[in-house]
Amino acid sequence: MNIRQYQAARYPFLWLTTTEEERTIRTHRQQVKEQVRFFSWDIEAGFQELAPNGAPNTWTWKPLQAEEPTTSPGVALDQILTLPENSIYYLKDFHKYFEDITVIRRASNIKETLKATARLICFVACTTA
Secondary structure: OOHHHHHHOOOOEEEEEOOOHHHHHHHHHHHOOOOOEEEEEEOOOEEEEEEEOOOOOOEEEEEOOOOOOOOOHHHHHHHHOOOOOOEEEEEEOHHHHHHOHHHHHHHHHHHHHHHHOOEEEEEEEOOOO
């Protein structure tokens, strides 16, 4: 299945293992309708949106926050529910945060809302450990 099929089936979570984050995200961007919005989060940059930059099929990352980016993984999960529906979110290096039971519980608690609102979280890691 490609990312479009997972999103259409309303999967709430996917685990992606890759050393080529950007290439993977941009490939996914080409597989879905333009109405689907793409966001990424990492501990340094916070949330960014992959927005069209004017030329056909070209996209640029644009920060969402005017203030300090969210560096808390738990808060990042909560903030997804305030961002647009029908979107795909790439949470980078998130596998390390699943050692914290509160992060696990928070992810589990938002699962049904993600499914109901066509939001898909892709946990992106370059390792499975």
